[in-house]
Amino acid sequence: MTGIGGHLARSTGERMRQRVLAGVCVFAVLAAAILAHGSARAQTSQEALVKVGFLFNFARFVDWPQSAFQDANEVGMCLVGADPFGKALDTLRGKVVAGRPIQVYRYKAGDSFKKCHVLFVSESEKRHLGEILASVRTSPVLLVSEIENFLELGGMIQLVDLDNRIQFEVNLGVAQKSGLGFSSRLLKVAANVIGGR
Secondary structure, eight states: OHHHHHHHHHHHHHHHHHHHHHHHHHHHHHHHHHHHTTOTTOOOOHHHHHHHHHHHHHHHTEEOOGGGGTTOSSEEEEEESSOSSTHHHHTTTTOEETTEEEEEEEEOTTSOOTTOSEEEEOGGGGGGHHHHHHHHTTSOOEEEEOSTTTTTTTOSEEEEEETTEEEEEEEHHHHHHTTOEEOHHHHHTOSEEESOO
């Protein structure tokens, strides 16, 4: 009896997780469509828009310490390295997160990331990853990338392609060490969560 009950509980839990994940995926696509609205000349791909939609939602569901905004009235959405998003990233400019407008910044390795609250590390920066991570290690900056093994190397969120769908994995321990917290709603739909307490 216990075995059957446990199986039903797992099945119900898995169905719930799939429904929530589907909801977030739909939300990301809708967000991407909303962000793209009005930019008829934009030459960005649907995939880029979906990924930018994920970045926007990561910013919405992260809790930064108050110190992160001591010298800023905006949320810095930053990219370091080759730009995989094109104009899609610029559609975030002026959108509001935590009562503050988003500003978009593009950097190269070796720059200061003091204006950043979210930092997307392009795959072109694989060679400089250690240097980039070290430069923000003690700062409340959300680190996101598609670089393979990004979480194991010290990143916080890695975008991954699973079953031909863009999903994400989270290193909760690294985020917590930097003073960041994640909404339980975000963690529920992550493909994988490691670390944390």
